Amino acid sequence: MGKSVGIVESKIFHCKDELALVCGKKLSEFDLIYETYGKLNKNKTNAIFIPHALSGNHHIAGKYHKNDKYSGWWDNMVGPAKPIDTNKYFVIGINNLGGNDGSTSAKSINPKTKKVWGSSFPILTVKDWVASQKKLINSLGIEKLYAIVGGSLGGMQAMQWSIDFPDAVEKILCIAAAPSLTAQNIAFNEVARQAILQDDEFYKGNFYEQKTKPKKGLRIARMLGHITYLSNDSMDKKFGRKLIQGKYNYNFQQNYEIESYLNYQGDKFAMTFDANTYLRMTKALDYFDLEKNFKNKLSKVFAKIKAKYLVVSFSSDWRFPPSRSKEIVKALLDNNINVTYAEIEAETGHDAFLLESEHYHNTVRNYLRS
Amino acid sequence: MGKSVGIVESKIFHCKDELALVCGKKLSEFDLIYETYGKLNKNKTNAIFIPHALSGNHHIAGKYHKNDKYSGWWDNMVGPAKPIDTNKYFVIGINNLGGNDGSTSAKSINPKTKKVWGSSFPILTVKDWVASQKKLINSLGIEKLYAIVGGSLGGMQAMQWSIDFPDAVEKILCIAAAPSLTAQNIAFNEVARQAILQDDEFYKGNFYEQKTKPKKGLRIARMLGHITYLSNDSMDKKFGRKLIQGKYNYNFQQNYEIESYLNYQGDKFAMTFDANTYLRMTKALDYFDLEKNFKNKLSKVFAKIKAKYLVVSFSSDWRFPPSRSKEIVKALLDNNINVTYAEIEAETGHDAFLLESEHYHNTVRNYLRS
Numbered sequence: 001m002g003k004s005v006g007i008v009e010s011k012i013f014h015c016k017d018e019l020a021l022v023c024g025k026k027l028s029e030f031d032l033i034y035e036t037y038g039k040l041n042k043n044k045t046n047a048i049f050i051p052h053a054l055s056g057n058h059h060i061a062g063k064y065h066k067n068d069k070y071s072g073w074w075d076n077m078v079g080p081a082k083p084i085d086t087n088k089y090f091v092i093g094i095n096n097l098g099g100n101d102g103s104t105s106a107k108s109i110n111p112k113t114k115k116v117w118g119s120s121f122p123i124l125t126v127k128d129w130v131a132s133q134k135k136l137i138n139s140l141g142i143e144k145l146y147a148i149v150g151g152s153l154g155g156m157q158a159m160q161w162s163i164d165f166p167d168a169v170e171k172i173l174c175i176a177a178a179p180s181l182t183a184q185n186i187a188f189n190e191v192a193r194q195a196i197l198q199d200d201e202f203y204k205g206n207f208y209e210q211k212t213k214p215k216k217g218l219r220i221a222r223m224l225g226h227i228t229y230l231s232n233d234s235m236d237k238k239f240g241r242k243l244i245q246g247k248y249n250y251n252f253q254q255n256y257e258i259e260s261y262l263n264y265q266g267d268k269f270a271m272t273f274d275a276n277t278y279l280r281m282t283k284a285l286d287y288f289d290l291e292k293n294f295k296n297k298l299s300k301v302f303a304k305i306k307a308k309y310l311v312v313s314f315s316s317d318w319r320f321p322p323s324r325s326k327e328i329v330k331a332l333l334d335n336n337i338n339v340t341y342a343e344i345e346a347e348t349g350h351d352a353f354l355l356e357s358e359h360y361h362n363t364v365r366n367y368l369r370s
Numbered sequence: 371m372g373k374s375v376g377i378v379e380s381k382i383f384h385c386k387d388e389l390a391l392v393c394g395k396k397l398s399e400f401d402l403i404y405e406t407y408g409k410l411n412k413n414k415t416n417a418i419f420i421p422h423a424l425s426g427n428h429h430i431a432g433k434y435h436k437n438d439k440y441s442g443w444w445d446n447m448v449g450p451a452k453p454i455d456t457n458k459y460f461v462i463g464i465n466n467l468g469g470n471d472g473s474t475s476a477k478s479i480n481p482k483t484k485k486v487w488g489s490s491f492p493i494l495t496v497k498d499w500v501a502s503q504k505k506l507i508n509s510l511g512i513e514k515l516y517a518i519v520g521g522s523l524g525g526m527q528a529m530q531w532s533i534d535f536p537d538a539v540e541k542i543l544c545i546a547a548a549p550s551l552t553a554q555n556i557a558f559n560e561v562a563r564q565a566i567l568q569d570d571e572f573y574k575g576n577f578y579e580q581k582t583k584p585k586k587g588l589r590i591a592r593m594l595g596h597i598t599y600l601s602n603d604s605m606d607k608k609f610g611r612k613l614i615q616g617k618y619n620y621n622f623q624q625n626y627e628i629e630s631y632l633n634y635q636g637d638k639f640a641m642t643f644d645a646n647t648y649l650r651m652t653k654a655l656d657y658f659d660l661e662k663n664f665k666n667k668l669s670k671v672f673a674k675i676k677a678k679y680l681v682v683s684f685s686s687d688w689r690f691p692p693s694r695s696k697e698i699v700k701a702l703l704d705n706n707i708n709v710t711y712a713e714i715e716a717e718t719g720h721d722a723f724l725l726e727s728e729h730y731h732n733t734v735r736n737y738l739r740s
Contacts, residue, residue: 023620123620183605183628184597190629191593194636197622198586200570216568220590223561227554235553241659248657250393250493252567252649256656258553259560266564279622286626287618289611 002082004071005037008062010102013136019097025122028111032136033102034058034094037078038086040140047090048147048368049137050074051129051157054225054281055273057101060093061086076356077149083365084149094136096129098122098280106276107208119205123280126153126288130160134168147171147368151353152320153281156288159328162307163290173364175312176353178324179298179331180289185319188228189282192221196275205276214275219266221278226265231316231349298327299334308338310367312360314352315345340367372452374441375407378432380472383506395492398481402506403472404428404464407448408456410510417460418517418738419507420444421499421527424595424651425643427471430463431456446726447519453735454519464506466499468492468650476646477578489575493650496523496658500530504538517541517738521723522690523651526658529698532677533660543734545682546723548694549668549701550659555689558598559652562591566645575646584645589636591648596635601686601719668697669704679709680737682730684722710737 010033019027035058040047050060052073061078063071078084078091095103098121106121137145148169150158155177162172181189196202199217207213227235239258254260294300309332313325322343332339342363346352352360380403389397405428410417420430422443431448433441448454448461465473468491476491507515518539520528525547532542551559566572569587573580597605609628624630664670679702683695692713702709712733716722722730 023618180611182602183609183611183626184600184602186611186626187593187597187605187628187632190624190626190632191590191597193622194593194633195565195590198589219568220561220565223557223564224594227557227561230554232552232554235557239553241550241553241556248393250653252563252653254560256553256556256560258557262557262560263564283622 002085003080004075005062005079005086007065008035008037008059008072009064010035010058012102013139015132015135015139017135019128019132019135021122021128022125023122027097027104027122030097030104030132031102031108032094032097032104032132034092034136035060035072036093037061037091038089040090040142044142045144045146046088047092047137047140047142047145048084048149049092049094049133049145050078050084051094051133051148051150051154052096053150053152053154054285055269056154057099058093058095059101060091074354077361077364083361084368085365089146089368092137092140094133096124097132098124098277100274100277105274106205106280107274116208118208118276121276121280123283123287126156126160126284127164129284130157130164133157133161134165137168143168145169147173149173149175149364150177151175152177152350153285153288156285159290162305162309163301166304166306169307171310171367172307173310173312173367174325174328176314176317176320176325176350177328178320179291179301179327181286186286188224189286192224193279193282195220195224196279202275205279207275213270215270218270218273218275218278219263222269222273223262223266226262228319229349229351231318231347233316234348237347298331302332302335302337305335305337310340310342310363312342312344312353312363314348314350315343316347317350317352319350372455373450374445375432375449375456377435378405378407378429378442379434380405380428382472383509385502385505385509387505389498389502389505391492391498392495393492397467397474397492400467400474400502401472401478402464402467402474402502404462404506405430405442406463407431407461408459410460410512414512415514415516416458417462417507417510417512417515418454418519419462419464419503419515420448420454421464421503421518421520421524422466423520423522423524424655425639425648426524427469428463428465429471430461444724447731447734453731454738455735459516459738462507462510464503466494467502468494468647470644470647475644476575476650477644486578488578488646491646491650493653496526496530496654497534499654500527500534503527503531504535507538513538515539517543519543519545519734520547521545522547522720523655523658526655529660532675532679533671536674536676539677541680541737542677543680543682543737544695544698546684546687546690546695546720547698548690549661549671549697551656556656558594559656562594563649563652565590565594566649569645572645575649577645583640585640588640588643588645588648589633592639592643593632593636596632598689599719599721601688601717603686604718607717668701672701672705672707675705675707677707679707680733681709681711682723682733683713684716684718684720685713686717687720687722689720
């Protein structure tokens with residue numbers, strides 16, 4: 001369904017405005033790397049912003065060159081005649097502050113010290129990201145986004161936008177998200193962080209100077225993460241108890257296909273992902289808590305928003321299950337906000353938000369059209 | 371309810387019979403450390419064996435001295451007037467081969483080489499454990515156990531006993547177990563193993579010579595394990611999003627109470643548990659597969675057993691959920707075996723099998739009496 005956006009390129013937005021962060025620190029200036037697909041119309045009313053999840057970035061669709069092996073991370077969703085149709089909409093992807101792929105992060109030079117930030121790079125929150133994203137959207141001359149479409153941590157950013165800038169967005173598509181993390185969610189994040197923090201190659205976050213990186217910790221973090229992205233049923237169907245060579249090896253080499261899959265995913269991630277980014281992304285997740293400043297009353301959080309909402313959950317998602325999406329729906333309804341809710345039957349767990357399914361894609365397509 | 375068995379002591383059973391293992395290796399001789407509580411009756415018909423789960427051992431009940439801070443791991447279940455009543459029954463606990471606490475293991479001296487086994491200690495299976503346990507039970511002059519009561523990995527051993535020695539046990543109490551691990555179960559085990567295997571202090575399993583141990587890996591393994599022993603709901607109730615000092619710290623120190631709990635559990639475990647034992651216990655779990663030699667037909671597995679069964683599951687256990695226990699029940703019923711099934715309402719997850727609850731304890735008590 002639909003075509004690719006084709007060959008794309010990234011741009012850098014350099015912001016000279018000081019950004020005061022929730023943690024109390026400030027960024028005197030910063031870069032955001034971003035991509036756009038489709039054309040902004042004359043009245044600038046057709047822009048859709050897609051914030052990314054934990055390990056995503058600004059490269060949502062298309063390829064960088066003809067022989068590029070991979071397309072952007074949501075290429076099945078964004079493109080000409082795709083659910084987020086770039087024939088109609090002007091789509092914007094941004095790599096978040098602290099991210100891995102070109103925005104200002106722990107890998108960057110601190111303009112004050114002229115040295116790499118490393119461990120001194122601040123822990124940003126979803127609210128900080130939204131504030132920085134707004135600067136970029138403003139720089140494009142867009143006063144009001146037609147929509148923000150976010151899955152998982154991206155859905156949290158979408159919600160925060162509607163709260164912090166109620167006049168700046170018309171529709172929120174909040175997919176496979178939650179109003180906050182549970183103790184179990186935080187627990188998984190903490191195990192992943194500990195694996196990185198205690199890696200000898202982490203050097204308290206200043207591993208760049210040592211020309212190394214905490215690959216072992218990153219491997220464990222990613223392997224663990226993957227278990228929470230998949231459902232028990234989908235793992236059983238895909239891997240079950242299948243043995244790589246059909247028999248037990250009675251040693252600690254990979255023996256089951258699921259072991260091989262996880263180790264492969266861990267190795268790949270450890271080669272490419274930045275440990276300081278991973279740590280900070282998980283903290284942004286942990287700290288995201290819509291109710292915190294509203295006496296734990298979620299319905300009060302949405303009192304002043306103006307956007308319409310589509311909330312989407314997936315039946316087998318145990319990271320952010322349908323019950324968490326329903327909390328959001330209920331709080332929106334308490335405020336008489338126009339909300340549509342879709343619980344998609346899917347056995348692929350949390351990852352379902354990235355996968356193609358007719359019901360899901362039609363839900364997004366139709367909501368944007370409506 | 372009930373009293374303590376009081377001060378107890380361990381004994382060593384030294385077996386000079388060669389034990390041929392499933393992996394193809396042999397143990398020319400071995401030690402099993404064990405404890406007993408209550409008195410064996412004249413006809414030797416009142417013996418109950420309790421195999422342990424992943425991190426358990428032979429010390430089930432009582433204390434080693436008056437000022438001992440901790441009792442055995444199932445002290446709430448075993449003792450005078452307790453559900454497994456030591457006024458009536460003679461109860462036996464054994465530390466499995468490869469275990470941590472005094473039985474022959476990777477820490478022991480290989481009698482052939484006169485050196486510590488270390489990495490060369492074999493990977494044992496549930497079937498091997500059962501064979502070695504039978505030798506000890508025989509040495510006590512017991513031809514037929516009145517019951518075997520096992521939770522989790524202990525339940526797997528109980529089932530294996532009824533299959534391998536159908537005349538040697540009257541009642542099986544199989545609690546919070548499964549006929550095999552799912553892909554997700556194996557995945558969690560593999561992440562834990564990788565954390566240990568890649569720890570620089572592991573030295574390929576020969577860390578004893580280096581006078582060190584892979585504490586970092588063990589910490590991660592235990593933290594992760596704990597998440598799977600608890601339920602999402604019980605974690606939310608006990609910890610929720612509670613902050614240790616009431617506020618975000620914007621660094622990577624422990625900030626939430628759940629983080630503090632997990633790190634504490636990890637540290638404690640890393641101090642005391644042996645990494646080679648942990649690796650081998652998880653492999654025994656992965657390799658346990660009742661159906662494997664029966665063309666994946668669980669009902670055929672139980673064709674020749676003679677024991678009666680009580681199968682117990684806990685509603686919030688997502689490690690070995692009620693559906694897995696029901697597979698066992700169904701396969702037993704297919705063979706017209708006398709089986710009682712109890713699904714206990716509990717919100718404490720897999721750990722519920724170790725905790726006191728009236729319905730659960732009465733179920734065990736009454737089944738043993740019946």
